[in-house]
Amino acid sequence: MLQAALRSGAAHRRAVFEVFARHLPGGRRYGVVAGTGRVLDELENFRFGDNELTFLREHNIVNEETLAFLADYRFSGNIYGYREGDLYFPASPIMVVEGTFAEAVLLETLTLSILNHDCAIASAASRMTNAAGKRPIIEMGSRRTHEHSAVAAARAAYIAGFASTSNLMAGKMYGVPTAGTAAHAFTLLHDSEQAAFEAQIASLGPETTLLVDTYDVAEAVRTAVEVAGNKLGAVRIDSGDLAAAAQEVRELLDSLGAFDTRIIVTSDLDEYAIAALAAAPVDGYGVGTSLVTGSGVPTAALVYKLVARETATGKLEAVAKRSVGKPSRGGRKNAYRLLNESGHAETELITTGGLVPEGGVPLLHELVRDGEIVGREPLSAARERHAAAVATLPQEALQLGRGYAAIPTEFA
């Protein structure tokens, strides 16, 4: 595509691409923006080196004119975007890329890969943290997804309110708080459950979390308190009927004087299972598979569409395809969230032509100016923004059932 556009000359026309979702998959009520910071990180290093160019040349994938363009490639345009942690709805232009066609079209796969993955994870994570209320959730899904997706998933989950992750690389790269856990293998490795608990406490102190369901839960809890005393930090239950098990373990812990020992539950939890445990004496959750797979929605359905381009006469003109069932709206957009008097979100307003609604909260922010990255922010800002944004939603938007978008998208 690039090669043919270079040949026709159209490659150098100014162009505007936008990233948006035609719908929220899975009957979700809102989407959560995540990955913007990763897009900026990757954009900074998005170059074609000798290695890449040699591959393209040797396999005759593109011609010399295109190779020369790629060798010099460096995005020099502008990017605007919704801030990480903010919400989005159908048609929200969560990223707007302005540049020449050639330089902007090359960013399609990179930006969509990052945003489709990270937004899907953050959107699922937000439902889980809503369901968990004040109880913390540990992200522990690394083993269930691609080794690099795992790191990005931990980052996205943190934005959406997860307390910590078992992925140490996410701690190293992004400063996400890390938390560990002992597996059944640790208990099985030792000659008895008691020996395993003693080993863990000798190394990590009584504040650690002991896994109590390798053999018999009640016996393990008694052993745990015997070994650790009533200062034992927590026990983890990873199987069975978690609500019933938590109730029994709570009573047993209390009867042994371990009133402050917390109960952590894990085992294929998703937002529905978390919600169902709301009345159980549970102090924290560990979530793996369902988080990293987007809890039924593993990709966010975001697309990257050309909405305007320069004409032969140098004017910027709105364009849109007319494909059956997949229409798009031409023209460079802007976006505002309209709130009511009590501060609740009422409308996602998408404008073209420079209209600025009174009192609307502007949603697009400058991220890249003339190729320079200007929109970085700490991950904590995204996390705080997400908590604040969710608080503006109408109460019914936090229901877990399938439904329509929490607020309507309107065009002006």
Place this chain on the structure above:
Amino acid sequence: MLQAALRSGAAHRRAVFEVFARHLPGGRRYGVVAGTGRVLDELENFRFGDNELTFLREHNIVNEETLAFLADYRFSGNIYGYREGDLYFPASPIMVVEGTFAEAVLLETLTLSILNHDCAIASAASRMTNAAGKRPIIEMGSRRTHEHSAVAAARAAYIAGFASTSNLMAGKMYGVPTAGTAAHAFTLLHDSEQAAFEAQIASLGPETTLLVDTYDVAEAVRTAVEVAGNKLGAVRIDSGDLAAAAQEVRELLDSLGAFDTRIIVTSDLDEYAIAALAAAPVDGYGVGTSLVTGSGVPTAALVYKLVARETATGKLEAVAKRSVGKPSRGGRKNAYRLLNESGHAETELITTGGLVPEGGVPLLHELVRDGEIVGREPLSAARERHAAAVATLPQEALQLGRGYAAIPTEFA
């Protein structure tokens, strides 16, 4: 876990971990092994450098004894595994890791991340290539998944019979054949559809594939043949009722004398949509989202479990947890596929204790010996093995509906 085991001394006990799936998620009839080669690639570089150690030290994540162990870490044990492209069933031990507990437990997240992702993708891909029969499928899902998962997904899809990928990095890293496509943006960029087609053909020749659904399909097909002549390679339809559209386009192409111009269809295809197009005049498919998300099963439910470990007296002993609903079978396994006289698979036989069934095809192969990688093979071998393995399945195993595993797993 490592730190506590180093402190108790149990870390140095010999141990055997196995990777297997308790069930095949989504009612799938068989799983496809993929990722083994990537595990070997990553294992070769799996070290803890200064950067990682500094992070762990500064955040007090592990103690000095553990840091010293990690600084010297290098896997020195043995790994056996099913070959890539082969099939697996519930309980198939697709990877067996032997070493000390400390060195083997550190590989859990790495091996599971790779295998859970790649097996999920390959298992979905295999259903799609079965449904497509002799028609080629292009993998084009990069934009719908994490930027690195995309590369692994293209590799896994190729093992399971996809013809090519739009992911150039998969071409570069793994030699997967690459194929490109023009997007609607290319047509919209030009002043007319005709100008876009002319630009593409001027650069890529008439053998290229023209996208014909940006505006009106019939008009686009006429323009395409006008511009390219009847040597036009292919047209692509990306929207609408694909069966009906393909029929109309075929008739139109034939009426224009473009008898050899192929028809490629895309647009959220999965194995069911591909099967439904079997009778339509379609020459090839492009599959994106459903491939990279595992078509409803984004992770393969593989677990990494300790099945044997050295006792205090130096004997290797089978171990298994008894957690409710998640029991595991202790003991180091072997695996054989039993075929009937006509060469069809009948049973997945899992053995312990060295039993070797007469005529059974051994499924576990040496991959790593004393830390040395000995099990590399070209990707083409995996692709050929997959085609051969699918041919041994009973016909009903290729049905797309939910069901039980295609052959029973037996233990001896």
